[in-house]
Amino acid sequence: MNLLSLAALLVSGCMCAAQYGQSLDDLPRIVDNTTASNAAEKYTLPPLPYEYDALEPHISSQIMKLHHTAHHQAYVDNLNRALADLAGTVGQWDMATKDKIEVLEETIHFNRGGHINHSLFWKGLAPAGSPESVPQGDLERAIVEKWGNADEFRAALSRTIIARVRGSGWGWVVCDVNTQKLSFATTRDQDPISLPQVVIFGIDMWEHAYYLQYYNNKQNYLKAIWAVLNWKEAGERYAACMKHSATSS
Numbered sequence: 001m002n003l004l005s006l007a008a009l010l011v012s013g014c015m016c017a018a019q020y021g022q023s024l025d026d027l028p029r030i031v032d033n034t035t036a037s038n039a040a041e042k043y044t045l046p047p048l049p050y051e052y053d054a055l056e057p058h059i060s061s062q063i064m065k066l067h068h069t070a071h072h073q074a075y076v077d078n079l080n081r082a083l084a085d086l087a088g089t090v091g092q093w094d095m096a097t098k099d100k101i102e103v104l105e106e107t108i109h110f111n112r113g114g115h116i117n118h119s120l121f122w123k124g125l126a127p128a129g130s131p132e133s134v135p136q137g138d139l140e141r142a143i144v145e146k147w148g149n150a151d152e153f154r155a156a157l158s159r160t161i162i163a164r165v166r167g168s169g170w171g172w173v174v175c176d177v178n179t180q181k182l183s184f185a186t187t188r189d190q191d192p193i194s195l196p197q198v199v200i201f202g203i204d205m206w207e208h209a210y211y212l213q214y215y216n217n218k219q220n221y222l223k224a225i226w227a228v229l230n231w232k233e234a235g236e237r238y239a240a241c242m243k244h245s246a247t248s249s
């Protein structure tokens with residue numbers, strides 16, 4: 001990506017669909033109406049929609065607090081710092097600045113993804129046993145239609161994630177806004193999902209998300225996540241994907 005296209009990206013808020021609440025510029029609006037509303041302002045750590053111990057015993061309070069206040073906070077801080085550094089290069093066209101901009105591009109890509117992915121992740125979880133944690137609505141019907149039942153869906157998702165996320169990365173259930181089909185996806189590092197796919201569920205497979213509680217047992221971590229998925233939030237994301245079908249046909 002060259003400087004011109006990066007500048008365009010910063011102005012437009014990336015190639016993602018803001019209408020789905022999953023682009024960088026749209027994040028503050030969907031997680032906290034009081035935070036920045038454009039790329040020129042600083043991004044802030046969105047508060048969790050529940051207490052740190054709300055997902056216990058499935059995800060420990062220790063993990064949630066460290067994950068949120070240390071890891072996600074670092075993505076936000078590094079993103080803000082890189083954006084400020086990039087702004088400081090405006091009008092400078094020497095080779096040293098070009099090299100600096102290339103590094104900043106990578107830093108922005110990584111930390112922007114970390115901010116987007118984690119913001120979607122927190123909102124995609126809910127306390128076990130809450131009304132939100134139960135498969136429901138059109139999303140459940142679409143899953144049953146494709147995978148047979150929720151257990152088969154969970155098993156297939158777990159197999160895909162275990163097989164394809166070999167290092168740090170994310171497992172996803174996504175909806176294609178063109179076909180309205182559900183499928184699985186995985187991304188490396190902090191790469192986000194982008195159009196035509198939108199996120200229904202996101203599962204953080206970085207070790208910082210589970211190691212303090214589940215060590216190297218990814219299967220048990222995935223079982224735990226299953227108990228605290230927020231199906232209400234996922235259903236709203238699915239409805240947004242289906243609405244695209246209704247408005248574009």
Ligand SMILES: [Fe+2]
Pocket residue numbers: 067071118204206208209
């Ligand atoms: Fe994480």
